[in-house]
Amino acid sequence: MREWWVHVGLICIPLVAVYLHIPPPQLSPALQKWHSTGKVFHFRGWKIFYRDSLGALGSSDVVILLHGFPTSSYDWSKIWDPLTQRFHRVIALDFLGFGFSDKPASVVEGLVAHLGLSNQRVNLVSHDYGDTVALELLYRSDQNRTSHLTLNSLCLSNGGLFPETNHPRLLQTLLKDSSFLAPILMRITNYMIFQKGIGEVFGPYTQPSDAEFWDMWTGLRYNDGNLVLDSILQYINQRLKHRERWVGTLTSTYVPLHMIYGPLDPVNPHPHFIRLYQKLVQRSTVTILDEHISHYPQLEDPTGFLNAYFNFIHSF
Template sequence: MPLTEIPLSVWRKRSRTFVFRGQPIRYWTCGQGEPLLLIHGFPTASWDWHYLWQPLAQRYRVIACDMLGFGDSAKPLNHTYSLLEQADLQQALLAHLNVEQPVHVLAHDYGDSVAQELLARHGESLIEVASCVFLNGGLFPETHRPVLMQKLLLSPLGWMIGRAFSREGLAKSFRQIFGPQTRPSESELDDFWSLIECNRGPRIMHKLIGYIPERRVQRDRWVAAMQRGDVALRVIDGEVDPISGGHMVERYRQLIPDADAVLLPGIGHYPQTEAPALVLKHYLAFRDHLALPPLKAACS
């Protein structure tokens, strides 16, 4: 059964605002139960989760924000954007909401890197992460295959490329990374573009793209955090994604002990919008398995 979408206009009306280091940040929360933090990717925003929002809120207290530089949140021009600061932001949001329980994390793309930082901080006793599920993202710099637009944004002309970025450029990039049968509609592209364009977003895209070299700097620390095995992990991955599809999962299985990975055939870089029912199914199965009591060894 297809999941019901939340129109962007409705989603925006449900937002709340808190201030992080002097900058207004839009966030959303709904439901009761164990806290579930949803972390979006580049270059979009938390509306990416709208198909999953209500089904997850029926079981958990779901929490999401548009990170600094994204969506409807502040996009300061004279700012050095950092994945580490975005992790600070997630922790500040949890503190703002008085979340004291261990937090479950569901992340995508750029958000995967923020989640990896939270896992590293879990090992440093700076936050308690109960579980983490990654959707398509560059978990390992050696497997990340950036598209042309990302490469151009990283170049010395990135500031000019970003300012010239348009809805047409977004549509061209998304045609490359979505599954052949699951590409976004024109209406969805309009909404994605509205979130990117808000608060003059294209003028800072060359600053946001700094996450790619930052991943290389943090790579060993983040991989070690995943290898510790003290937090339950799963990858749910669109297999045909050219950026971080099946080839990334192959590397994940090589590096992560007892790797739990689910591949979605025919699905690209945005599984939560391309195949939300499948993502929900595999996410809830993961959580249900965590909730099972441990098996007791028979004694004689």
């Protein structure tokens, strides 16, 4: 794997100038529909895209969906409609593309305030990078740190909660740790490299279609999001720095917790990750999906993901 990336880099470095000026791809009809039904709110001078769908009548329940890296709120598209049949409001946003400390958590709090939900208990569903954002929100909510967010429940999925069981991909490591290589790699990474990298974290029987790969790539390239990947990836280092804060909150909270886990995940591999989670987070319930489901369970097995989540929500 490492040799393959080095080989690609040696081939592509002379092509940097070519990739510097390639315009982003056009939105597919599916992405265009997703985009057109969303809205934008302004947070500290930044435009934040979000979707907010009214759903089930007779319910006041709200769920907020937090996506992973390097994709977007579109990750939730396969389970969006079923969620609207269960919840009164289903909300998702695209995280800011300018690094990680407490910024993404503050964006979520800002959106909650913008939507008038500050006094309402909300349910969070998160994945990958979104799990780390969710832990910061859980910390603020539990500590009553003037948070706009009061959590009713938290459902995590395939995130690197524990640095000791997390294995970032080689390209992620190079982007977050190499100030020399990162600007080059961000510009020379093309669709073929992206497709191979993303494909490796899906199961062999649950690979995205060509159109789905292209939509992921389009979302990444939108507004030059590919050029700030090194900043966003600092969240991996932040996990180590704030491990006591985030894991400590996870192990001590009384907010209902659930983990939906795709066990073929090479980033958070089985059984080490789930064993440590069950050992440390004893109040949480866990669903382990079929053995061929990998890092993106909500896309690889939307029915299994929804069944697990609804069983959790109906259990308290």
